[in-house]
Amino acid sequence: MRLYNSLSREKDRFVLPADRPVTLYVCGVTPYDTTHIGHARTFLIFDLLVRFLRWQGAEVRYCQNVTDVDDPLFERAARDGVKWQDLAATQTEQLLADYAALNIIMPTYFPRASEEIGTMIPIIERLIELGHAYVIEGNVYFSVQTDPDFGKMARMGYDELLAVANQRGNKPDDPLKRDPLDFVLWQTGKPGDPTWPSPWGPGRPGWHIECSAMATRYLGAQIDIHGGGADLIFPHHPCEIAQIEPVTGKRPFVQIWMHTGLVWLDGEKMSKSLGNLVFARDALKEHSADTLRWYLFSQHYRQEFDYQRAEVANAAEAVALLHTALDAVSGDGAPLDPDASRAEFLAALEDDLNTPTALAVLHLMARNTISAAADGANVVAYQQTLHELAQIFGMML
Ligand SMILES: [Zn+2]
Incomplete structure (x- = not known):
């Protein structure tokens, strides 16, 4: 990498x-x-x-x-x-x-x-x-x-x-x-x-x-x-x-x-002297750990991160979509092949931990799972891969 x-x-x-x-x-x-x-x-x-x-x-x-x-x-x-x-x-x-x-x-x-x-x-x-x-x-x-x-x-x-x-x-x-x-x-x-x-x-x-x-x-x-x-x-x-x-x-x-x-924080530097620190334990009262992870990984680690309290909810939606995909009932039609998505996800992380791209792959996989399952496809292998890759992100799901 x-x-x-x-x-x-x-x-x-x-x-x-x-x-x-x-x-x-x-x-x-x-x-x-x-x-x-x-x-x-x-x-x-x-x-x-x-x-x-x-x-x-x-x-x-x-x-x-x-x-x-x-x-x-x-x-x-x-x-x-x-x-x-x-x-x-x-x-x-x-x-x-x-x-x-x-x-x-x-x-x-x-x-x-x-x-x-x-x-x-x-x-x-x-x-x-x-x-x-x-x-x-x-x-x-x-x-x-x-x-x-x-x-x-x-x-x-x-x-x-x-x-x-x-x-x-x-x-x-x-x-x-x-x-x-x-x-x-x-x-x-x-x-x-x-x-x-x-x-x-x-x-x-x-x-x-x-x-x-x-x-x-x-x-x-x-x-x-x-x-x-x-x-x-x-x-x-x-x-x-x-x-x-x-x-x-x-x-x-x-x-x-x-x-x-x-x-x-909301466009201001988060610092002790400004008194605008957001503590993890307070954020965790409103959001799950998976949501916070998704949100904090949504920008590349080398960039400065502007923590926008109003935006965390979008990450919660993405995590909910992941749950829906993993819970989707598989059909017995043609299987959905996870290999291309897996390769794309790994290539993103191997490129200096490009988490925004890797998360976009997970998001797309979740949508693919839901729609393919609705069409009667066999999504078992695809779901397993989605679960495995989400765990590299430390998601508890
Ligand atoms: Zn040191």
């Missing part, structure tokens, strides 16, 4: 390995404000990918982390007067309940950053030894000047990289840094933040090192597919590459980088 790689900016061929499992790492949530529709869309796309790879016979080792060591989590816990551990635990429980309700397959590995500090420290130590990182007043920074390829995935000049990084948590005015774009590997943090012991004194890791450490611990030095939301194209994923490739000595860290487009 072909998958669009954000690093090469092409649809790269992805061949199933013959003698080992496929490895997939997806950046997980910081456990607060979960699970909104933006999270759900990303995790549904990778759920579809896992199902499709397994349907092809591959063993898939899928790791998704929980970023429970992160500024926004600590800030939210402080604002609400709760312990950050309690907030993280209840929000992670909520996430897992939402996964179950959405029929999302559990990842093979589901590590929490707070339990992986011991995996991160040796990587940071090695970066210091190699001259890629420097220690100052109990903090450790990665020196971006030591990596000529830094930020390549974003295809931007230095000033633009810096501007984007600053919007996404970088602190350019930190007087301890040699370069405003240098990023934190270890930090003393603010007074009151949780700390762990380290060779540089008590502190905590930076966000980027968490994912490099967990990805390589669970999946190895080189990973087939690494995914996340499009907001991770810079700085998070380039930072992951910069800090792990010198340590493992293996390049590339990742064969294919996949990114899902951000989600809007």
Whole structure:
């Protein structure tokens, strides 16, 4: 199959390995404000990918982390007067309940950053030894000047990289840094933040090192597919590459980088700051998981998705049509042949998970089933294929 790689900016061929499992790492949530529709869309796309790879016979080792060591989590816990551990635990429980309700397959590995500090420290130590990182007043920074390829995935000049990084948590005015774009590997943090012991004194890791450490611990030095939301194209994923490739000595860290487009709500960007998050658990009060899947897959994953509350009902109609088709009573006339539809469906998914086309094939198959059954055709094989293909989409039916 072909998958669009954000690093090469092409649809790269992805061949199933013959003698080992496929490895997939997806950046997980910081456990607060979960699970909104933006999270759900990303995790549904990778759920579809896992199902499709397994349907092809591959063993898939899928790791998704929980970023429970992160500024926004600590800030939210402080604002609400709760312990950050309690907030993280209840929000992670909520996430897992939402996964179950959405029929999302559990990842093979589901590590929490707070339990992986011991995996991160040796990587940071090695970066210091190699001259890629420097220690100052109990903090450790990665020196971006030591990596000529830094930020390549974003295809931007230095000033633009810096501007984007600053919007996404970088602190350019930190007087301890040699370069405003240098990023934190270890930090003393603010007074009151949780700390762990380290060779540089008590502190905590930076966000980027968490994912490099967990990805390589669970999946190895080189990973087939690494995914996340499009907001991770810079700085998070380039930072992951910069800090792990010198340590493992293996390049590339990742064969294919996949990114899902951000989600809007009724024409406005869906964001915590605008307060217009739609949560999966609320959407599921009005719509079935199958309807939400159908709706969220109705646009290609790389496009931004405008979640229009009025449009979800159309997806419900499509799912109802599927039920009608699967319940249709077969005649004993000439059989309806599913092969052409099956081939068209698979070709769509093999082309960078073209879900809109694949769904259109399912929709047409449902209509064909209903009309052929009404004409007395034998639709048993056709119904079986329709059911099988809908399950690649994770439909519960
Ligand atoms: Zn990550």
